[in-house]
Amino acid sequence: xxxxxxxxxxxxxxxxxxxxxxxxxxxxxxxxxxxxxxxxxxxxxxxxxxxxxxxxxxxxxxxxxxxxxxxxxxxxxxxxxxxxxxxxxxxxxxxxxxxxxxxxxxxxxxxxxxxxxxxxxxxxxxxxxxxxxxxxxxxxxxxxxxxxxxxxxxxxxxxxxxxxxxxxxxxxxxxxxxxxxxxxxxxxxxxxxxxxxxxxxxxxxxxxxxxxxxxxxxxxxxxxxxxxxxxxxxxxxxxxxxxxxxxxxxxxxxxxxxxxxxxxxxxxxxxxxxxxxxxxxxxxxxxxxxxxxxxxxxxxxxxxxxxxxxxxxxxxxxxxxxxxxxxxxxxxxxxxxxxxxxxxxxxxxxxxxxxxxxxxxxxxxxxxxxxxxxxxxxxxxxxxxxxxxxxxxxxxxxxxxxxxxxxxxxxxxxxxxxxxxxxxxxxxxxxxxxxxxxxxxxxxxxxxxx
Numbered sequence: 001x002x003x004x005x006x007x008x009x010x011x012x013x014x015x016x017x018x019x020x021x022x023x024x025x026x027x028x029x030x031x032x033x034x035x036x037x038x039x040x041x042x043x044x045x046x047x048x049x050x051x052x053x054x055x056x057x058x059x060x061x062x063x064x065x066x067x068x069x070x071x072x073x074x075x076x077x078x079x080x081x082x083x084x085x086x087x088x089x090x091x092x093x094x095x096x097x098x099x100x101x102x103x104x105x106x107x108x109x110x111x112x113x114x115x116x117x118x119x120x121x122x123x124x125x126x127x128x129x130x131x132x133x134x135x136x137x138x139x140x141x142x143x144x145x146x147x148x149x150x151x152x153x154x155x156x157x158x159x160x161x162x163x164x165x166x167x168x169x170x171x172x173x174x175x176x177x178x179x180x181x182x183x184x185x186x187x188x189x190x191x192x193x194x195x196x197x198x199x200x201x202x203x204x205x206x207x208x209x210x211x212x213x214x215x216x217x218x219x220x221x222x223x224x225x226x227x228x229x230x231x232x233x234x235x236x237x238x239x240x241x242x243x244x245x246x247x248x249x250x251x252x253x254x255x256x257x258x259x260x261x262x263x264x265x266x267x268x269x270x271x272x273x274x275x276x277x278x279x280x281x282x283x284x285x286x287x288x289x290x291x292x293x294x295x296x297x298x299x300x301x302x303x304x305x306x307x308x309x310x311x312x313x314x315x316x317x318x319x320x321x322x323x324x325x326x327x328x329x330x331x332x333x334x335x336x337x338x339x340x341x342x343x344x345x346x347x348x349x350x351x352x353x354x355x356x357x358x359x360x361x362x363x364x365x366x367x368x369x370x371x372x373x374x375x376x377x378x379x380x381x382x383x384x385x386x387x388x389x390x391x392x393x394x395x396x397x398x399x400x401x402x403x404x405x406x407x408x409x410x411x412x413x414x415x416x417x418x419x420x421x422x423x424x425x426x427x428x429x430x431x432x433x434x435x436x437x438x439x440x441x442x443x444x445x446x447x448x449x450x
Contacts, residue, residue, distance in 0.1 A: 070144045075449050080408070087391070087406035091143035091433065091445040099129055099136040099442050101151055101197050108158075109133055114437035115164045116426040117171070117187050126190060127426070127435045128171055129443050130162035135173055135183075136443075137190055137200070143433045143445045149190050150198035155180045155205055165217045165224070170203070170247040172224055174212040181207040182215070182226070184248055204248045209233075209240060217244070218267040221281055223299075224250070227262040237261035239283060241299045253299040259285050259292035259307070264318040264372075267296065272325025273351045277305075282353065284328055286316045291330065293353055308356040310346055314338050319348075320375050326351050327359065327397055329380060331370040336417040343370050343384055347397060362402040364390060366415035372424050379405075381427040381434070386411040386418055389425045389436055389446070408446045410438045 031040050036049035044053055045062030055062050070092055075085035083090060096109050113130040124141040126149075134151040152173070154162075159177035166172070166187070173183040184204035213228020222245035231237040235257035243251040256262075262285040270282040277295065283302075285292040290309040296302045309316075314334030321328055330346040343364030349357040364370075368387030373380055378395040380402070388409030392402050411421035419439070426435045436444040 072144050072447075075408075082412060084388075084409040084412055085407065087449050088389075088408040088434075088446045089449050090408070091447050092146055093441070093445070094138065094146055094148065094443040096131065096440070096442045099131060099138070099148060099151075100134070101148075101199060104133060104151065104153070104199075110160050111437050111439050111442055112160060112423050113163045114424045114426055114435055114443070115166055115171075116429055116435060117166045117169070118429065119188070119191065120169070121188075122191065123430075125429050125431060125433065126187065127443060127445075128164045128166070129435075129437050130164055130173075132158045132160050132162070135162065135164060135171070135185075137187075138443060139190070140433060140435065140445055143431075143447065146443070146445060148197045149193045150196060150200050152183065152185055152200045152202060155183055155202070159211075161213055163212075163214045165215055167217045167219055167222065167224070167244055168247050170244075172215060172217065172244065172247075174215050174226060176211045176213055176228070179207070179210045180212070181205060181209060182212070182224070182242070182250065184244075184250070186248070204250070206242070206250045208250075208252050212240075214264050216265045216267055218269065218281065220269045221267075223253075223267070223281075225265050225267050225283065225296075227265055227285070231261055238287075239265055239267075239285065239296075241296070254302075256283065256294060256296060256302040258302070258304050259287050259294065262287050262292070263316070266320055268321065268325070270325065270353075272321075272353075274353045277353050284319060284321070284350075286318050286330060288316055289313050290316060291319065291328070291348065291356065293350070293356060305353050306356050308348060308358060310358045312339050312341070317370075318372050320373055320380075321350070322375055322394065322397060323377065328356075329373060329375065329394070331373055331382070333369060333371065336367055336369045340367075342366060343368050343382075343387065343390075345370065345373070345380075345382065345392070345402070347400075347402075360400045362392070365404065367417050368415045368421075369417050369419065371422070374425065374427055376427045379427070381425045383422045383425045383436070385423075386413075386421040387415045388422050389434070406448070408436070408444070410436060410441055410444055 034049040036051040040046040073081045073090040080090040127138040129136040139147040161176035171185040183202040224242040226240040235255035238257040240255040241253040265285045281297040293305045317333035319330035328348045345362040347359045349359045366387040371383045373382040380392040391406035
């Protein structure tokens, strides 16, 4: 009996001191936690049995331990999953509820405007998404795994209109909610969110105006131009001038009422072909039934340079300069619905700011209403409600030629002239990722196909 006992003890000691192929002394049980025959010190997934050590991406972490991530959906044979497309892949989507916290905003929540911010310190990219009850801040640096970091509730009550722009690492937010004013939010706070999503408060709430439809920021001059305010106010709903050079201490510096109510504006420090106005701060307003061009360099004395209209006006909605400033591209929001034409984009020759000329129309492939459009290089990205985002090549605009080169349609059921689908598109991230805000379906991140 003693002999048998002695042999068992010796056997136990031998097993306990057996060595691996790397000559490490290991325990019979304690150092192979998952019992797959691979010791913890060399197991690429020590807590989950994986005896064959599969590691498809060769990153040193076994496939059994890889955190499952979302996958992008390529545009193949004209579809990215359930969405019609041409040349643009779907990276990911967050629904309206996923852009909210615990049902915040109620059951009637809708999406509206969006903008983007790139952190100059980390180069991380963020989507700023407007909803009827709040603004959502989303880390989209990994476009297939966006993360809602938090929300900033509306300053007063819900509204389907909210607009967001960025200057010096701060978001500036207006809304048509009564008494809303302008919220200012320090975007660098997004670097330090530990347990997302959070409910944020504004760093500044500027209340020298109430409701507003929109705002534009000239990032060169440091002025915000607030439009679509009270038609009965001092400037009849025309642009208010707000000095935001110190972002958390905005200062009102008058406004521009001579052009009447303004729905949207673009304001630039002018470097275009009209040398009479080189270096001036030029405002181009989409003012319901005409385009108004003004020199707003002197905030105490803005000067109208010219106005121009066009045939079959529905509602002059929004416009954007080409990068050479030779042309201004305009969308009319109501002509498709009220007149019946296909999506119409109007091009104006602004080589002489004192004598702007209607140049030509581009008609799209569908009857959908156009909303907001932006130029990035030779591409014009148009948010077109039920037709999604349309991408137009404007490299031959001087020859009166525009060509659609891609699209991503977030409203597959119809391309009719109704107010559903894409509200806005932001195409300015250096990564090439593009964010879309959709009224019913939330945030989409798309990217040009390889």
